[in-house]
Amino acid sequence: MEAKISIKDLTKVFYKKESRVTALEGISLDIADGEFVCLVGPSGCGKTTLLRILAELEKPSGGTFTIAKSKKERPLQSMVFQERGVIPWLTVEGNVSFGLKMRHLPADVIKERTAYYLNKVGLEKFAKLYPKELSGGMKQRVSIARAFANDPEILLMDEPFAALDEQNKFILQEELLNIWSETKKTVLFITHSIDEALLLSDRILLMSSQPGTIIDEKRIDLPRPRNMEQVRADPLMAEHFVEIWNHLQDEVQRSRK
Amino acid sequence: MKDGLRESMTDPLQMEKQEWKKRQMQHRLKQILTISSPIFIVLLWEFLSRTGLIDARFFPPPTEIIGTFWAMGMSGELFHHVGISLFRIFAGFLLGVIPAIVIGLLMGLYGPIRHFLSPLIMALMPIPTLALLPIIIILFGVGEVSKVVTIAGSVFFPVVINTVAGVVNIDRIYLDVAKNYGADSKQFFFKIALPGSLPVMLEGIQMGQAIALLTIVAAEMMGANSGIGYLIWTSYKAFLLKEMFVGLVLISFFGYLFSIILRGLQAKLLPWR
Numbered sequence: 001m002e003a004k005i006s007i008k009d010l011t012k013v014f015y016k017k018e019s020r021v022t023a024l025e026g027i028s029l030d031i032a033d034g035e036f037v038c039l040v041g042p043s044g045c046g047k048t049t050l051l052r053i054l055a056e057l058e059k060p061s062g063g064t065f066t067i068a069k070s071k072k073e074r075p076l077q078s079m080v081f082q083e084r085g086v087i088p089w090l091t092v093e094g095n096v097s098f099g100l101k102m103r104h105l106p107a108d109v110i111k112e113r114t115a116y117y118l119n120k121v122g123l124e125k126f127a128k129l130y131p132k133e134l135s136g137g138m139k140q141r142v143s144i145a146r147a148f149a150n151d152p153e154i155l156l157m158d159e160p161f162a163a164l165d166e167q168n169k170f171i172l173q174e175e176l177l178n179i180w181s182e183t184k185k186t187v188l189f190i191t192h193s194i195d196e197a198l199l200l201s202d203r204i205l206l207m208s209s210q211p212g213t214i215i216d217e218k219r220i221d222l223p224r225p226r227n228m229e230q231v232r233a234d235p236l237m238a239e240h241f242v243e244i245w246n247h248l249q250d251e252v253q254r255s256r257k
Numbered sequence: 258m259k260d261g262l263r264e265s266m267t268d269p270l271q272m273e274k275q276e277w278k279k280r281q282m283q284h285r286l287k288q289i290l291t292i293s294s295p296i297f298i299v300l301l302w303e304f305l306s307r308t309g310l311i312d313a314r315f316f317p318p319p320t321e322i323i324g325t326f327w328a329m330g331m332s333g334e335l336f337h338h339v340g341i342s343l344f345r346i347f348a349g350f351l352l353g354v355i356p357a358i359v360i361g362l363l364m365g366l367y368g369p370i371r372h373f374l375s376p377l378i379m380a381l382m383p384i385p386t387l388a389l390l391p392i393i394i395i396l397f398g399v400g401e402v403s404k405v406v407t408i409a410g411s412v413f414f415p416v417v418i419n420t421v422a423g424v425v426n427i428d429r430i431y432l433d434v435a436k437n438y439g440a441d442s443k444q445f446f447f448k449i450a451l452p453g454s455l456p457v458m459l460e461g462i463q464m465g466q467a468i469a470l471l472t473i474v475a476a477e478m479m480g481a482n483s484g485i486g487y488l489i490w491t492s493y494k495a496f497l498l499k500e501m502f503v504g505l506v507l508i509s510f511f512g513y514l515f516s517i518i519l520r521g522l523q524a525k526l527l528p529w530r
Contacts, residue, residue, distance in 0.1 A: 099438040
């Protein structure tokens with residue numbers, strides 16, 4: 001099967017007068033259609049830069065990437081941003097339908113899809129509210145609904161749950177998996193949390209600190225649907241956890257030297 | 258008997274009701290305090306003026322000012338001055354605010370335009386528009402246009418500067434969201450730049466409103482034969498101080514009215530804040 005996302009030799013250098021920082025170096029990577037991939041790495045390893053390049057918010061310094069298109073009218077990618085990504089002057093409804101409106105879809109399609117995903121994330125009662133009236137978890141639900149409603153080829157998620165408390169995080173992770181299993185979108189997800197990566201991923205990519213390269217990957221074959229108890233109870237997952245933990249420790253130590 | 262006693266002593270609902278009543282009382286007291294200070298000053302003024310402790314020629318008692326206000330209102334003289342001043346303020350306000358918003362948004366959105374225009378704005382801003390009145394009169398004559406232009410000029414700067422600041426300070430993440438979800442430049446303008454800069458822009462308009470009022474009075478004092486400023490100035494020169502005070506109170510009233518209207522508009526336009 002052909003890869004959904006294909007990245008070849010991607011490099012990004014941030015250049016300033018006296019300093020140059022190689023954020024990414026020679027990233028090559030294939031992600032299959034419908035695969036859920038988590039990128040895990042120490043802070044400042046260029047994970048977000050990689051995502052922003054795929055989101056076309058940043059230009060690569062070298063290398064190429066392609067996202068396979070299946071339908072002409074589908075946007076290539078949509079991003080679920082870190083907290084604060086919900087636009088405060090649009091209502092919940094306005095935020096969820098944002099991408100659809102930008103693409104000038106017919107009004108009835110916008111209405112139907114917005115209602116569908118509002119219902120999916122349990123926010124139909126809050127459709128007319130402004131984000132200031134929502135909790136952090138509800139805001140991230142808006143963000144997720146906005147991305148899914150846009151029906152892109154792939155979804156990019158930049159630590160969407162990082163700012164949430166543990167309880168909310170678990171709830172949203174399971175909700176995300178529910179919607180994902182229904183749509184079977186290809187997802188590239190950034191996280192700091194090893195638990196989160198184990199719960200969500202088909203495959204975990206481990207990144208090194210500066211310059212960011214992919215140094216290892218782990219396949220997570222735990223059957224779906226999964227929940228946190230299963231992940232915690234599985235001895236193989238425990239082993240993965242420790243390995244990834246050690247890797248992160250090493251990278252953090254290395255970047256300090 | 259025993260039950261009855263307990264109820265009257267420690268009924269929690271009753272206690273909360275008492276607390277609530279106490280809070281209501283305090284709230285009412287605060288409201289009374291707020292209206293009492295102006296009333297107190299007016300009463301004091303009346304008393305001092307009536308008893309001759311202050312010179313009633315310079316500070317006529319408020320009741321007499323009210324009488325004068327009534328008489329001027331009945332003769333229609335007052336409406337003429339108020340009407341002409343309000344017309345100048347509104348026309349000047351619109352003539353200043355609309356271009357300021359358009360230019361401010363363009364400057365905020367497009368770096369080259371911002372860099373090109375901002376030195377001009379920075380250089381012109383510190384000059385009081387009133388100091389430019391001679392030039393404005395040379396350009397636009399002594400009629401209504403020159404007054405309207407003077408107001409427009411003084412309203413323009415706070416609005417344009419705040420609009421630019423409003424756009425420039427929109428959180429970058431919203432720009433990323435708009436770009437990621439495929440907003441074209443028109444959608445970006447109306448969905449992101451305009452609403453995102455609106456809170457700061459409205460602060461600028463509020464400031465502009467206050468400046469417009471200052472400017473109109475001064476402009477009418479300098480070169481006009483009608484308007485509230487003219488009324489104040491000519492009354493003073495003819496030593497008709499009651500009439501002068503009527504003019505001053507009117508300015509105060511309109512200043513208050515305009516800021517209430519704008520605050521209402523702000524609440525209406527920014528339901529998301």
